[in-house]
Every structure is written in C-alpha cells, then in structure tokens.
C-alpha cells in the first residue's frame with residue numbers, strides 16, 4: 001500500500017476537486033459521511049455521549065460534518081471548536097454554519113476557558129489538527145490535549161492523532177492525542193509506523209475519503225507499506241524438476257567461543273527459507289556443536305579455536321551472511337578487512353561485522369554489490385551517526401544507502417527496508433520477537449533468499465515479511481514472553497504456506513494482536 005506524503009495528499013485533494021468538478025466542501029462532506037458510517041455501523045444508535053473536538057482547519061471541518069451527521073441520526077453529540085486561530089478555513093466555516101441548522105451551537109474553547117466535563121465511558125472524537133499542523137501548539141491547546149488524554153475515554157482521531165506532524169517528531173511528547181483508533185484518509189501516514197510517533201495510536205483504519213483513485217494510483221511514493229498483497233507477486237515458486245544446485249549455496253560466516261548458537265540459528269533459518277546448500281564457516285570450537293545440532297549443514301573451520309582469523313574456503317557461495325556471533329577480536333577484524341577486499345558475492349552483514357564496519361568506514365567501499373546491512377537501532381547509529389528524530393533517521397539512512405549502494409534494513413517493530421530513496425515498511429512481526437537471536441534468524445533467511453536468486457531488495461522485503469509472519473504464527477499458543485528465536489525458525493514453513501491461504505482483503509485495519517488494552521499505550525508506558 002502506498003504511503004503518501006502530506007504534499008501528495010494535498011495534491012490529491014486538489015486534483016480530485018478539479019478533475020471531478022466538485023467543490024472542496026463536497027469532498028469534505030463525502031469524507032465526513034464515511035467517518036459517520038464507521039461510527040453508525042458500530043454504535044447502532046447507542047446514546048453514549050460523543051464529544052467532538054474540532055480545530056478551525058479542514059480536519060475540524062470534517063469533525064463538524066461528522067457531528068451534523070450524528071445529530072441527524074439522533075446521537076448524543078457535544079461539539080467543541082478549539083479556537084486556536086482566527087484563520088478558519090472556508091470549508092470549516094461552511095460546516096460551522098451548517099451544524100447550526102440543528103439548533104446546535106458548538107461550544108467555543110479558547111485560552112482560559114474551562115474544559116468540558118467528560119466521563120471515561122464517553123467517546124471522544126479528535127478533529128483538532130490533521131496533516132496541516134505546522135508549528136508547536138499554544139500552551140492552552142496542549143493542556144486541552146493532556147486533559148483529553150487524562151480522561152481515559154475511548155478516543156477516535158480523524159486522519160491523524162492531533163499533534164503529530166507529517167515529517168518530524170513532536171517537540172512536546174505530551175502534546176499529542178493518544179488515540180485508540182485513527183480513521184485516516186485513504187492510506188496510513190508514515191508517522192504511524194515509527195517508534196517515536198507510532199506510540200500515539202493503537203489501531204488505524206484507512207477510509208475512502210473520495211480522493212481520485214486514478215490519480216492516487218499514478219503517484220509514485222517514496223514509502224510503501226508491505227503486506228501479503230505486496231508480497232505475493234514477489235514470490236517465485238519452486239520448480240518441479242529443480243535440484244539443490246538451482247537454489248544456491250549459502251555461506252554463513254560467524255561465531256566465536258560462546259556464540260556458536262547464533263550461527264546454528266542463522267544456518268537453520270537459511271535452510272528453512274529454502275537454500276539448496278549451506279556451509280557454516282566457524283572457529284574450531286563450534287565444529288561438534290554445529291554438526292550435531294544441524295546435520296544438514298556443512299562446516300568449514302577456521303584454524304583458530306575461538307575466533308575467526310582467516311576467511312578462506314574453496315566453495316562458490318551465491319550469498320554470504322556474515323557477522324553473527326563474530327566478536328571483534330583484532331585477528332577477526334583483520335580477517336574481515338582482507339575478506340571484503342576480495343569477495344564478490346552479495347553479503348548480508350549483521351551484528352559485529354556492522355560494528356567493525358562502523359569503526360572502519362573506508363571498508364564500506366569494499367562491500368560487494370547487492371549487499372544488505374541489517375542494523376538494529378544502536379548499530380545503525382554507529383553507521384550513520386546520531387539523528388534528531390525518526391524522520392531524520394530515515395533521511396540519513398537513505399543518504400547512506402545511496403552513498404554505498406547497499407540495502408539497509410532498519411530492524412525493530414515495523415522494520416523498514418531502505419534502498420536509495422525508497423522505504424518499505426513491514427507490517428508483520430510482534431514484540432515477542434524482541435528476544436535473543438531473532439536477528440540471527442533474519443540474517444540466515446535473507447542469505448537463503450539471495451542464494452535462491454532473489455535480488456537483494458526483493459530478498460529484503462520478502463525476508464523481513466516472512467520473518468515477521470513466522471513470528472506471528474509462532475506467537476499463537478506461546479505468547480510474547482515464551483517466544484524464542486528457534487520458534488521463528490520452526491514457523492518459516494508456515495509463513496510460506498500462509499501466503500497461499502485465502503487472499504486477504506486489501507488491508508485497511510491493523511488487526512489487533514492481543515486483547516485490547518484497557519489503558520492507552522503511552523499511558524501504560526508512563527505508568528500513570
């Protein structure tokens with residue numbers, strides 16, 4: 001699913017209006033009715049008080065359309081205008097007049113006013129700011145936002161949780177609505193998937209706001225959300241007359257004394273994802289461990305007992321996963337330097353190999369074409385330097401990817417694959433995967449996919465998806481705490497099989513992955 005920038009959304013609104021010869025207010029009415037339908041389907045006329053907080057821009061205008069529709073259908077509605085500016089938009093004003101047709105005068109909230117009384121059983125609609133937020137809000141609006149968050153009432157945001165900017169993090173972490181459900185226009189926004197800003201929402205659903213479909217499809221976006229629909233066309237089926245040679249020989253280079261398990265995990269993941277052959281290159285101390293725990297793997301031993309000191313072999317791997325459990329012994333660093341200078345096979349670089357590259361940046365120029373780097377946030381920082389916020393992190397990663405012509409996978413919840421200017425956001429995976437060795441599994445999977453002939457960008461997108469899906473399937477019956485990295489390996493097969501289960505509806509809502517929390521995410525985080 002494409003993720004549009006704020007500029008692209010404004011452009012889509014303008015194009016829709018021009019092309020379809022409708023007024024912007026007609027478009028707002030359409031969007032407001034879709035939001036109303038969402039409520040009406042769920043509430044079926046229930047008389048729970050609904051408090052709608054409207055800003056003075058078009059986000060607020062949509063809130064007023066919703067309010068009018070709800071009133072027309074007999075709901076118990078309270079509307080407020082958060083009067084943070086005199087520059088009310090035309091469509092806000094039209095709808096401000098129209099709601100008065102119902103003899104309802106929205107209450108004006110300004111600085112110094114007392115905030116409305118609400119109960120935690122009520123419903124709040126947040127239509128204060130949309131994608132037009134462009135500066136820090138005034139203190140009284142911040143206080144209103146804090147007041148809404150403290151109410152503990154179920155909060156539905158229109159388009160975005162108010163206080164989130166389209167392209168940078170909020171200055172004041174408390175001045176953002178903590179939304180239980182966000183009804184977003186047409187497609188989710190980038191901020192929904194970044195650690196600093198994703199915490200303000202629990203669930204989202206993209207509603208059709210009536211933007212011109214043809215135009216939306218024609219836009220190239222920098223960001224894409226990856227789900228099954230995007231993955232299916234990437235998958236290459238196994239051929240009937242295939243033999244193991246077709247699916248490539250993978251090499252996993254890693255391990256040191258006490259860290260041989262990492263290589264075992266990566267190698268078994270590499271096999272499970274479908275590599276034809278696998279060889280592990282490890283220090284001598286790992287020989288018996290690997291041969292015993294993974295009989296399908298071949299093993300080449302370094303001459304050193306505890307560390308890798310030379311990377312030399314007489315096989316021709318199609319892809320090499322390197323760095324897991326490697327350590328940063330001086331001899332290992334030397335071996336890696338020598339290896340990078342001669343190696344031509346695409347690499348999947350992880351863990352200590354990343355750390356070695358980070359302190360020897362000139363080596364990055366020797367990294368072979370089509371390689372993938374898989375840093376977690378700390379490793380990424382060592383490579384690209386500090387960032388001001390998550391949006392800046394993405395810009396810096398893009399620049400790094402372009403400079404060294406490598407694919408960078410930023411690991412975490414919603415892992416992001418970056419290649420040059422493109423960002424692919426993964427939508428599988430769960431917090432149970434925040435466990436030792438799950439990154440090693442990913443490295444093995446990526447290596448195995450490249451060996452089978454996938455190009456590195458496709459291998460990254462597909463591998464990250466399957467890794468997360470295997471983790472999601474493993475979660476059933478285990479729960480977040482008990483899930484360990486080997487469980488992910490064991491469910492790689494199920495992740496493949498899941499691709500061919502009944503086709504998914506276009507994903508509009510993020511399925512809840514656990515029982516809905518009583519409290520909102522950030523409240524839990526702050527332990528209020």
Ligand SMILES: NC(=O)C1=CN([C@@H]2O[C@H](COP(=O)(O)OP(=O)(O)OC[C@H]3O[C@@H](n4cnc5c(N)ncnc54)[C@H](O)[C@@H]3O)[C@@H](O)[C@H]2O)[C@@H](O)CC1
Pocket residue numbers: 013024025027028031032055056057058059060062084085087089091128129130131132133134135136137138158159160185209
């Ligand atoms: N026909 C349309 O134009 C439609 C617009 N829609 C909604 O319109 C929203 C965008 O509308 P707008 O561009 O009016 O922006 P917003 O509704 O987000 O409003 C922000 C307004 O306040 C001003 N502002 C920004 N930051 C401020 C601050 N800190 N303090 C005081 N004023 C501030 C902005 O200049 C802007 O006029 C979308 O998010 C979406 O919800 C949708 O409902 C679909 C239809």
Ligand SMILES: Nc1ncnc2c1ncn2[C@@H]1O[C@H](COP(=O)(O)OP(=O)(O)O)[C@@H](O)[C@H]1O
Pocket residue numbers: 351376411412413414415428429430431432433434435436437438439440441442467
């Ligand atoms: N909260 C989370 N939600 C989804 N996936 C996660 C989460 N936390 C971690 N993961 C995934 O687990 C893996 C962890 O990798 P990494 O930090 O390298 O672990 P290790 O070094 O122990 O192998 C990554 O693929 C990451 O995307």
Ligand SMILES: [K+]
Pocket residue numbers: 059126127128129130157158159160161162
């Ligand atoms: K909003």
